[in-house]
Amino acid sequence: MKYCPGDGVLLVRGRSSFLLAAPARECFILFLEDCQGEIVQSVEPDDLVVVSAPEGGPLEPALLLLRLVRDHHVPLIVLPRGHPGSRRLRHVVSVAPRVLLSCAIQRGTHPEQHLICSSEELAGISLRGMDGAVDLEHVPPDIDIEILHG
Numbered sequence: 165m166k167y168c169p170g171d172g173v174l175l176v177r178g179r180s181s182f183l184l185a186a187p188a189r190e191c192f193i194l195f196l197e198d199c200q201g202e203i204v205q206s207v208e209p210d211d212l213v214v215v216s217a218p219e220g221g222p223l224e225p226a227l228l229l230l231r232l233v234r235d236h237h238v239p240l241i242v243l244p245r246g247h248p249g250s251r252r253l254r255h256v257v258s259v260a261p262r263v264l265l266s267c268a269i270q271r272g273t274h275p276e277q278h279l280i281c282s283s284e285e286l287a288g289i290s291l292r293g294m295d296g297a298v299d300l301e302h303v304p305p306d307i308d309i310e311i312l313h314g
Contacts, residue, residue: 165309168297172313173230175223176300181283182223183265184215184230184312185291185298194259195239196275203242203275207259210293214263216256218271218283226255227312233257243272256281262292 167174173186188211196203213234215226232238240257243250253271258280265282272281282289290301300309 165300165303166294166297167300167309167311169311170296170313172311173227174298175308175310175312176286176289176303177308177310178283178285178304178306181220181286182217182226183280183282183286183289184223184226185212185263186230186234187211187293187296187298188213188234188259189296192237194233194237196242196277197239198242198275199244205259205277208261210295211259211261212263212291212293212298214258214260214280214291216258216265216280216282216286217254218256218267218281218286219254220283221254223312229255229257233259241272242275245270247272262290265289265291 194205215230250271258277260277267284267287288302292299
C-alpha cells in the first residue's frame with residue numbers, strides 16, 4: 165500500500181502501539197553516536213524517518229522527535245546492548261530507505277537503521293520510501309493507517 169503524506173506524517177496504529185513515518189524531504193548528514201564513536205550516515209530525500217512507540221502513549225512527543233531528526237538533524241544515540249536505559253525509551257527512531265519493524269530486538273541498541281523495535285502487533289511491517297511516498301508491506305488487517313497534517 166502506497167501513501168503520500170505530502171507535508172504530513174503517516175500514522176500506523178495498533179490497539180496498544182503506533183509508529184510514525186515521513187520522507188526526509190532533503191539530503192542531510194545524520195550522526196549516530198555510540199560507545200565506540202560516531203557513525204556518519206547520508207540521508208536522501210526519499211529515505212524515511214520512522215518513530216516507533218512500542219507501548220503507545222501520546223502522539224505529540226513522537227511527532228516532536230520525528231521533526232527534531234528530520235527538520236533539525238538531531239543526532240541519534242545508540243545504547244550498548246543490556247543498557248538499563250533501554251527499558252525507559254518510549255520512542256525509538258530509524259532513518260533509512262527501507263525499515264523493518266521487529267519485536268525481537270532491544271530498544272535503542274541498533275545502529276543498523278533498517279531495523280526498528282516495535283510491539284508484537286506491528287512486527288513484520290516493512291516501510292519503504294519512494295518518490296515522496298511511503299510504501300507499506302505486510303500490514304496486519306486490524307491496523308489503522310492515516311495521514312496527520314499540521
